[in-house]
Amino acid sequence: MSDVATPHSTAGMGQKFLSNRNMVLTAATLAVLVLMCGVFATLTDRFLTVSNFQNVMRNAAPVIIASCGMTTVMIARGLDLSVGSVLAASSVIAGSLAVAGVPLYLAFLLAVLFGAAVGAVNGVIIAGLAVSPIIVTLGMLNIARGAAYLISPSAILVGLPSGWSFLGTAKVLGLPMPIVIAGIVVAVFYVMTSYTTFGKRIYAIGGNEEAARLSGINIKRTLLWLYVMCGMTAALAGVVLSSRVGSGDPNIGVGFELQVIAAIIIGGTSLSGGEGRILGTVIGALIIGVLANGLNLAGVEPFWQFVAQGLVLIVAIIVDRLVQDGVLKMRKGA
Amino acid sequence: MSDVATPHSTAGMGQKFLSNRNMVLTAATLAVLVLMCGVFATLTDRFLTVSNFQNVMRNAAPVIIASCGMTTVMIARGLDLSVGSVLAASSVIAGSLAVAGVPLYLAFLLAVLFGAAVGAVNGVIIAGLAVSPIIVTLGMLNIARGAAYLISPSAILVGLPSGWSFLGTAKVLGLPMPIVIAGIVVAVFYVMTSYTTFGKRIYAIGGNEEAARLSGINIKRTLLWLYVMCGMTAALAGVVLSSRVGSGDPNIGVGFELQVIAAIIIGGTSLSGGEGRILGTVIGALIIGVLANGLNLAGVEPFWQFVAQGLVLIVAIIVDRLVQDGVLKMRKGA
Amino acid sequence: AAETAVETAASTFSTDLCEPIDKAAVADIPGAVSGFTGYASAPGMWLTEPEASALTGKRIAMSVMSLGHPYFQAIANHWETLAEKYDFELRVFDGRFDAGTVQRMVDDIISYAPDGVAFAPLDSAASVPQVKRMLDAGLKVVTYNVQPAEMVAPRVFANDFDGPRIVGCNLARYFQAKFPERDPVIGIVDQPELLQVQDRKNGFLYGFLSLMPEARVAQAVNGGGVIDKANAAASDLLQAHPDINVIFGINNDSSLGTVAALKAVGKYSDEWGALASVDGSEPIMGELGNPVSPLKAESGYGPYDFSLAAFNLLAATIEGEADETTQVVVGYPPIIPTEDGIESWLAQQYPR
């Protein structure tokens, strides 16, 4: 056959096209974030400062960390409502272990392993029995919250070792530790979803489970791993958060799952699976973080903040959609 | 050709087959409920009494009412996270109107119309712009909650007319009013989903939106109506609830949406649309209602209640699945 | 030698309310909204453990706003001790800090049909019909903690305005002594949807502005009353107003979240300014006794006092010796930030 394509030239082009599509989608979300920052910057000069940047990032770090795991679950068409409770349980587990004299790094590690174990239970039930992830993880939401209270009925503050706040407050090269940890997690998940075989399979399962099955992919095992990782990132978020607030607290993280899901969906992952981008999720988490922060800095009254937050969310998703459509149309036309 | 169905006999048969399938699925959920009631009845003799039955039903009524509207939205592959906030806003709107001297029936009616208006906004944005229902209704969740607080920062009590509690506490033929209202709403939605062309449209949209569109179904208008009805049932639930609790309260309904969604999914409606049954939803709501009630009556320690609730949810969904599979298989074999 | 900040706080400490030196400065502060504030009756006899109790042999239901809260955890513990000592059957119901849960819980308590109920409302207004519902079902009910907005049942409560007002006075006294040169700029870590919390906030401001009318209120942010949300809100507060040097946290979680926020931006020091809250739970007492901590004024909200008063009041109610006009006011004793003061408070209210 004469018309064999020359491998390299077209490969380059296509690669560009593919990453371009993702880039366009991510850029649309980024545009929303930038727009929002612009508005807040005009409203208050306290907004656009290095210290506030660190403040926002530090506050957004737990959401970012937990939503990395959840993004992959959602790309594979799953869902995990238990992340907020796992975060709380991880917090008190790390706290009680630390108080009991377990070395800090070990306490943190065990808390993260606890998250993995919870994820494994979720995964085994959901993937193994093919039941609704919503109900299973809603059940786990309750169980993990209960476990958190049973381990420590109220916040653990007394007896925590001095290093406890290291993960939450230390700085590395001028960057607050939570940001560094979030950055590492994001990098790992970015590489995983974009460049590994496992990553490709996640998209395949979410996009067309039957096709994935017919390709010999072990769906159950893959899903199991995803839930395990999701539990781990939730628990890691719990460790970082409790290190930051200086306590192990069973009350934290109520409603956290909604924040995480919102960040992910704003970031372009859909509930119906098969599509999603880690970087989009990060931007989504920042949009949510900037929103709360900006409204506070602009001095909006608390009750009006509810309204403003709601309006901005809706406007954000509409702008996101319009920018996407506009750019994709332009590119098609070109 | 011999294997072409003859009009009458097979139509009868087929009708039976279909309703049988739905009956099997509903029966599986019912089995879980009965099982649960059985367990609680052996644990405490205060559970299986007429007054406790009324108690459970009365408490489940708002969830049942709101989940009727939401079930149809979910069958059409939508979602509405704002129901809890709409319930609260409806509660304070009815309360403030009543205090301002508006006749009660009109105050209740206006509150329900407010729900319709919120639903219309949700519907116009979601259907009109084809954006994620999660983010739009999450935005609306915040807006409606903010509105509720802005209308009245705390529960409205003083100046409520004497008839305020009628919808919540009166009895009709010995049945508490909330149960009667829930019964009427269920009946309306049952007939709508099972016997009307509008109902078929909902399933068609959820089952295959493109095919529905090419069959001339006005998807946007149908979705709009569904969100309007969902807002109305949420507001009606708010009216019934506030009538029962004797105040208009902006704090109620936090997390209500998760209860509603859980009831619906336990009842057999899937997040991916196209399938769902109103009666299943009702049983789902009762399962959730009985669970909380039974654990309290059985004297399970508060923290263990979290764990027990979670476990029962998970076990319920698994048992549900197993019963379904078992019965469907049996029938297949027969 | 310069005295430590704790010593300054101790020496400026007073158990007296302060009166406004400039009425105009406090004129705009709303009065108490959450109900009664006027009772000054000392709890006296309600706070003694009796020889015998009418509760002995009875089935008692006791509810808490949220068991996952150190204050209610302590309450539940005190009640369990009392149940053991006076031999009655105790069932604890958890409201999970959720209006819907509390509503259903009320009905479940009615189904449970106990001989007496000690009920902790979530909201002063919404609780009125809830209590009525239990009374209509023939139950003996007392309420404790947040007070219902109407007199429907005997109740144990605290003065949510005047209690925090003393904290405001004490913080102003400390601030004047510690930072005579500085103009106070106030931030509040708030939870605006709860009425009794608004009383706390307004009471604090009334007290502080009574002594320092020139103080400016920069902003109140919604910290949700839990440490993780309070921490983020306090961080924003500090970012929005770097000149803030006074913060009031509406409960201990709010001020602990603020402490973490101060640490994160390197402001955690007695030299930064002054922080106050109410509740007096164990972790906050560590801050109060810590010289470098900016937390320098605290009024207690004692679980033991509330438990015992509610216990005695319920017994009186069952015996017909108390009715809805019986009001017991406890709470908000200002805690002197000395080792003794802190220890004696903790020993009684939060025994280990």
Next chain:
Amino acid sequence: MQHSEPVDPGLSPLLRATGLGKSFPGVQALSGVNFDLFAGEVHCLIGENGAGKSTLVKILAGVQEADAGTFEVNGKAMSFANPQDSQAAGVACIFQELAVVDGLSVSENILLGDEPGRFGFFDSKAADVLAQDLLDSIGFSELRADQPARDLSAAQRQAVMIAKALRQNARVIIMDEPTSPLEEAEVRKLFKVIDRLRAAGKGIIYVSHKMREIDELGDRITVFKDGHRVGTVTRGAATPEDLVRMMVGRKLDTLFPARDSQPGAPTLEVRGLSNPHIRNIDLTVRRNEILGIAGLVGSGRTEMLRAIFGADRVSSGTVTVENAPVPLNSIPAAIEAGIAMVPEERRSAGIVPVLSVADNTAIIWDQYVNRRAHDGPRSDAIQKIIEMLGVRTASVTQSISALSGGNQQKVVVGKWLLSQTRVLLLDEPTRGVDVGAKKEIYQIIHDLAEQGLAVVFVSSELPELLGLADRIVVMNGGEIVGGLSGDATEEQVIELSMLHAATPILTGEHP
């Protein structure tokens, strides 16, 4: 009638099935089926819709389990619990329902489940090279390996699936109606691939409804009817007419009914219809007329029908039905005006899988009450259509997804017959439909035209286009490039389609 059974004493079969049976509620999909496949042969399966062909394929692919019977691969008894087992045994399958993942690229799809790379990293360079080689080897080199699968046409998706099967290096390759979405040139490519595979000693099971393909490819042909194997014939032992008789159980006369009425007054008039995919479309379709639309894949036929029907936005132009203008960009308006469309993609756009046969049939009837063509109770109206089209279903309340592809298509056509339709737009209405049903559908189309409908009929199968249409319009590049009368030859149509491939010309008027 006794048909010859293959006897090949030297070779043992690659695959042999004995007494296979499979039932679904109300249907015996397969019973007592014996079947074998030898290396280096193409074994065709034919039969009416619902005869059980796909069911046999699914059992061999490990997607469904048989109720009865056994099968062996290379003489070893096998039972496949899942597709992995089947693949491990060297059986690869290209399903009737295409299994391409939109979110992945072409190469990622082809290599899914067996990806190149080390330490878990996906080596996309290697993958692209591997995939491109496979695509080249089946003559689809214009497909780029790194292209997103989202944008592929049905034909390109088919190519991806074939490449994927080749990648698995299977000895048995099963193709279930692989040419349904393909155009002539692509079919030729595929046949070359099949020839090559056959020469390489693979065994190929080939399911199709197209007699010409069977005739050309089949070394042996097995005929199914109602779940039974009617017989197996070797190449040349039976004429296509014989095969059809075996399938249908009786002799089919000419496929195409003779037209007797002449086209009447114009019913549908389209003027200057344009959107990003079509340019300046002018069409006139008359009462009693069947207008055939020819063109290569991608020529814009589907887009034209969708634009007329209001399913795709148009930027300019007019559509009138019986001189009354039809509001553009609105499907309900088009339906109110009497326009009906049977879409190209049955599964994704034609049926609602969760609904019953009855609800799918009545979906238009339910909504357009004032346009009902049948009075009386709903169930009677449905039954009439079911009978008229001979839909084979256990009952009308059965979920439509349980029906065979051909029977689903009959329902999709049938739903429009319950409303007063004046203009019927048909986009490949016989794709995946068996010969008998095809004839019935031709008859229906013919009858409807005789009754006064204006029919627009898009098809990639020239014989049916020429057999049925009064007039043929050829499209290319989103434009109408010419018209021919109904008695044109295939060569003329192809010439016209290809001729303008490079330089489309605008024609306003057509004969």
